[in-house]
Amino acid sequence: MKVLIAIDSFKGSISSVHGSEAIAYGIRDAYPNANILITPLADGGEGTVEALVHATGGRILEKEVIGPLGDKVKASYGTSKDGNTAFIEVAAACGLPLLSQGELNPMVTTTYGVGELIIDAMENGYREFIIGLGGSSTNDAGVGMLQALGFRFLDHHGKEVSFGGRVLASIEQIDSENVHPLLRECTFHVACDVRNPLYGNDGAAYIYGPQKGATPEMVKQLDAGLRHYASIVSRDLKVDIHNIEGAGAAGGLGAAFSGFLNGKLQSGIDLMLNVIDLEKKIQGVDMVITGEGMLDSQTSMGKAPSGIAQIASSLNIPVIAIVGAIKQEDHPIKDNGLTACFSIVNQPMSIEEAMDTATTYSNLQFVTSQIFSLIKSVKDK
Known part of the structure; x- marks a missing residue:
């Protein structure tokens, strides 16, 4: 058998x-x-890194990063044995499990730590990335992550904005002059199983904001911020991040990976099955056991x-x-x-x-x- x-x-x-x-x-x-x-x-959510590390004979690395509320947290990511690919779950740096129920607030939570994990992996020699978007506590459209990677988001005074979804409405200019130089060598494959646009009734704030602690009033503010931010990105970078299929995933991280990092958003399980080469492993078996x-x-x-x-x-x-x-x-x-x-x-x-x-x-x-x-x-x- x-x-x-x-x-x-x-x-x-x-x-x-x-x-x-x-x-x-x-x-x-x-x-x-x-x-x-x-x-x-795994399909891009909880357990993605563990599953990919197991499948590729890789290892887990740990890095202290900025957590969702701006304090330091220990986060981990995985790497493949061949030294080519890093596996990152965004939840490791900005996930819901890192916060108590009373701390949930997408107006202030940031994705900055995700960018720090990417930098650590790049500086350790990894150029291929598989990203799992599940479980974020954020609604900052990935601005925090992009700040860590060297993008600057300036308000009408020319000062860099701080953290959280609340800053989106105050962004008036994007400066990409000091983006980390290794980014141009990297490829991002992003496990994304939602098709939501960035803003609107089906967007990040209205669909996912409440489970991240947003009140009805916060949802309106966040959505308006996302709409404003998308207009600035369109003007400065000539990129439409709103209509990308999956732009609203993980509070807008889908838009950040696709619009700023040329990431490919794809089905989580399809991505996983391709990495582990399941069609080869399944040959000759008598029975398959699956589950969830x-x-x-x-x-x-x-x-x-x-x-x-x-x-x-x-x-x-x-x-x-x-x-x-x-x-x-x-x-x-x-x-x-x-x-x-x-x-x-x-x-x-x-x-x-x-x-x-x-x-x-x-x-x-x-x-x-x-x-x-x-x-x-x-x-x-």
Whole structure:
């Protein structure tokens, strides 16, 4: 029995690496000599760096950077073993988990630390970047990141603006004279699974601002700031950052990477599957196990199980999804190439209990063991 395990993290519960380990133990309960390949996945959000480092045999580096509120935080990023590519999750430097509920305020949070991570990687010799945009606490259109990289954003007095979404409305001039010289040698591939424009009713402020702590009044101010800022970028750089598909991702970081750094915004799971060369790894396997925290209508829209299932089903390889929960009325299983799906929740419990890491690990192993015990009993007849 040859099995490929390719799961996403169960967000807030267990990493893809740790969860894959539990599944592997479950398989070996039934097939002690199984040939198991583990390829952790991510779609640009939590766990992207860990999964890419695992896939490329790379390592994790740590750097002290400016955090979302302007104080110092320790952030990490990944690098590939071949020394070519750096993997950065923006949340490591400006993510929601770095703040308490009372600290959330996109008027003041900054992406400056993301730029510092990029500089550290460039100065360590990396020129290819894979960026995960998920989980930012910011709405500054990436201005903080760009400031760290040497761009200057000046107000009507000719003074450089400070941090946060509130400064967007005061930007009157952009100076790119002192941009870090290594940037011109770099290529950015950005995992971005949203299509929102920069501003407007479907833009960064209105759609994502509230979850980052923005009040209705703040949302209006942030949106007006984004609109004004886009007009300045259009005038000074001759770039339309508003209408870029995904410009509003991560509070406008999508616009910054695409408009200022020539970054390519693309599906997170497609980017991941290309890096790990899944089509090569999947050859000759008898079964694929995939999974994530919640299987629902969003799964078919660029999530890891859907990407895996499409490739496996084209090769007539069965795909089993082992997940935290299944919203079955929202998820047409067969239409997405999955053979079957199973929830690991085995009794009534609170969300907190279900998401406990030890519980998730134990349940993943148990459910996998039962599935493969059944498969073995059928095959042995």
